[in-house]
Amino acid sequence: MIRIDAVCHGIGGQPILRDVSLEIGKGGIVALVGPNGAGKSTLLSLIARLQPLQTGRITVDGHVIGQVRDDVLARTLAILPQHLDVASRLSVRDLVGFGRYPYHKGRPTPQDLVRVDAALAAFELDDLAARALDTLSGGQRQRAFVAMAYAQDTDYLLLDEPLNNLDIAASRGLMHRLRDLARQDGRTVVIVLHDINYAAAYADRIVALKSGRVVADGAPGAVVTDAFLRTVFDTDATVAHVQGRPMVCV
Amino acid sequence: MRSGLSLLAVALLALVSLGVGAIDLWPATLAEIWPVLRDSRLPRTCAALLTGASLAVAGQIMQQIARNRFVDPMTSGTGQGAALGILLAVLVMPAAPIGVQMGMASLTALAASLGFFALVRRVPPTQPLLIPLVGLIYGGVIWAGTTFVAYQTDLLQFVEIWMNGEFSGVMRGRYELLWLAGLAAALIYVVADQFSILGLGDAVSVNLGLNHRQIVLTGLVMISVVAGLTVVTVGLIPFVGLVVPNLVSQSTGDNMRRALPATALMGGALVLGADLLGRLVIHPFEIPAGTVIGIVGAGLFLWLLYGARGHAA
Numbered sequence: 243m244i245r246i247d248a249v250c251h252g253i254g255g256q257p258i259l260r261d262v263s264l265e266i267g268k269g270g271i272v273a274l275v276g277p278n279g280a281g282k283s284t285l286l287s288l289i290a291r292l293q294p295l296q297t298g299r300i301t302v303d304g305h306v307i308g309q310v311r312d313d314v315l316a317r318t319l320a321i322l323p324q325h326l327d328v329a330s331r332l333s334v335r336d337l338v339g340f341g342r343y344p345y346h347k348g349r350p351t352p353q354d355l356v357r358v359d360a361a362l363a364a365f366e367l368d369d370l371a372a373r374a375l376d377t378l379s380g381g382q383r384q385r386a387f388v389a390m391a392y393a394q395d396t397d398y399l400l401l402d403e404p405l406n407n408l409d410i411a412a413s414r415g416l417m418h419r420l421r422d423l424a425r426q427d428g429r430t431v432v433i434v435l436h437d438i439n440y441a442a443a444y445a446d447r448i449v450a451l452k453s454g455r456v457v458a459d460g461a462p463g464a465v466v467t468d469a470f471l472r473t474v475f476d477t478d479a480t481v482a483h484v485q486g487r488p489m490v491c492v
Numbered sequence: 493m494r495s496g497l498s499l500l501a502v503a504l505l506a507l508v509s510l511g512v513g514a515i516d517l518w519p520a521t522l523a524e525i526w527p528v529l530r531d532s533r534l535p536r537t538c539a540a541l542l543t544g545a546s547l548a549v550a551g552q553i554m555q556q557i558a559r560n561r562f563v564d565p566m567t568s569g570t571g572q573g574a575a576l577g578i579l580l581a582v583l584v585m586p587a588a589p590i591g592v593q594m595g596m597a598s599l600t601a602l603a604a605s606l607g608f609f610a611l612v613r614r615v616p617p618t619q620p621l622l623i624p625l626v627g628l629i630y631g632g633v634i635w636a637g638t639t640f641v642a643y644q645t646d647l648l649q650f651v652e653i654w655m656n657g658e659f660s661g662v663m664r665g666r667y668e669l670l671w672l673a674g675l676a677a678a679l680i681y682v683v684a685d686q687f688s689i690l691g692l693g694d695a696v697s698v699n700l701g702l703n704h705r706q707i708v709l710t711g712l713v714m715i716s717v718v719a720g721l722t723v724v725t726v727g728l729i730p731f732v733g734l735v736v737p738n739l740v741s742q743s744t745g746d747n748m749r750r751a752l753p754a755t756a757l758m759g760g761a762l763v764l765g766a767d768l769l770g771r772l773v774i775h776p777f778e779i780p781a782g783t784v785i786g787i788v789g790a791g792l793f794l795w796l797l798y799g800a801r802g803h804a805a
């Protein structure tokens with residue numbers, strides 16, 4: 243369980259997160275949505291100790307963020323940040339292989355290699371495995387980084403806009419894979435999505451942030467309404483219902 | 493395949509290096525030439541290979557830590573810090589054995605490297621060329637301080653020797669500590685993966701649970717030991733640590749487990765080749781290897797900047 247307790251965060255006197263408290267139970271997909279600049283990426287990076295926590299408290303499976311050792315947390319939680327300015331000339335296989343680093347610390351075992359192969363296969367990267375990162379298209383690159391997080395094989399997976407640059411087949415493929423992870427293996431996936439329809443279709447729970455506050459939280463069917471789009475996103479898009487699911491008409 | 497070729501090139505260069513010098517080895521018996529080989533040619537060949545390999549590896553590690561392909565320990569303060577250290581050692585404890593001088597040189601080199609990284613931490617990542625520029629200025633300031641102290645204390649001619657790397661003075665009994673530099677460079681291979689991950693940036697490093705502080709310090713200690721030992725023994729050789737890792741990155745990629753051995757081989761070949769060239773052009777006189785590399789390296793660097801622009805940043 244991820245427990246976020248009264249977290250506030252500011253940068254240069256500017257409040258970014260204001261008193262955010264959330265509990266995310268084990269197993270399931272939680273979609274984090276909200277307008278640009280709402281604080282979604284900031285919240286994820288605080289949970290993943292990419293930035294130091296200012297006030298409040300976050301625990302992941304009882305590990306207190308800020309106190310737990312980095313390598314212990316690396317076997318519990320993986321994050322895919324929104325922006326990765328990686329200039330290294332690594333092959334896709336090498337990159338995905340580093341996802342196993344928290345376990346082997348530089349001495350990969352045969353099991354690690356099996357996991358890497360599985361991750362490459364899961365994201366249809368077999369044919370690209372030998373290619374250098376700097377020769378890939380945007381979506382191929384994104385898939386490689388998602389596969390690295392997948393290879394890390396953690397109970398908690400934080401993904402910040404993983405659908406960026408992905409075509410519809412790759413997007414659905416990824417969401418199906420995440421749903422399998424959540425349903426079959428009991429993994430917890432927290433995923434930032436801008437496409438509400440993906441959130442409504444695949445998430446078990448939607449949490450909306452706006453101006454650093456949680457403004458909606460619940461099952462997609464209950465959360466996604468015309469009023470929700472108006473108050474959270476200031477847009478007059480409407481919600482239809484298709485196959486019993488809310489669908490935003492854009 | 494490629495590493496096989498490099499090995500062959502290094503072996504050939506080494507053979508030629510053993511054969512070239514003021515004394516002709518042909519025709520003569522092994523008994524006659526063995527003393528020359530043992531006391532002068534073999535040490536010189538080993539010294540050039542060790543210096544080149546360890547400097548190139550140090551450069552690659554520094555580039556991984558800085559996440560910038562244009563830094564080189566010998567131009568951004570570490571080498572100058574080493575020279576300052578030996579100068580201080582000579583001044584404060586003139587009777588100390590060479591090992592102590594080298595220890596002192598490595599310590600000041602480490603302090604200078606830490607200073608460099610403290611400085612460039614504030615450089616915005618959108619300005620990658622500022623980092624080597626800051627390094628050049630920073631190295632220049634330390635170098636000016638060193639020259640000033642040397643001038644005040646009448647030790648200028650020593651400093652000149654440390655600043656111009658060359659191998660003509662290498663003899664049995666006077667270069668063996670370079671094996672330590674080679675060892676330091678070889679040991680870094682044990683944590684090659686950690687340096688590959690470091691190159692992927694802070695977010696990835698933290699996510700994978702890398703002990704960032706410890707691995708950066710390990711790298712800086714290695715770089716400083718290499719700088720201290722090579723500057724004391726043969727003097728400062730620029731460009732090797734800059735050019736070789738870039739060439740290797742383009743051909744082999746940035747997985748350190750594969751790149752580091754290639755870098756060591758190419759670095760060794762470059763310095764040995766430069767030394768050989770310096771010995772041959774105006775035979776029986778010599779041009780210092782550092783000077784040859786300065787010319788060859790500057791050419792290679794310009795080619796890296798302009799010829800291979802799309803990849804170099």
Ligand SMILES: Nc1ncnc2c1ncn2[C@@H]1O[C@H](COP(=O)(O)OP(=O)(O)OP(=O)(O)O)[C@@H](O)[C@H]1O
Binds near residue numbers: 284285
């Ligand atoms: N380093 C920084 N300096 C100043 N302000 C920052 C910094 N990082 C983030 N912010 C501000 O914090 C707020 C929240 O940013 P955050 O990246 O968490 O938003 P987000 O919800 O992920 O938005 P998006 O959907 O556009 O990715 C924004 O207003 C942003 O401008």
Ligand SMILES: [Mg+2]
Binds near residue numbers: 282283284324402
């Ligand atoms: Mg964001």
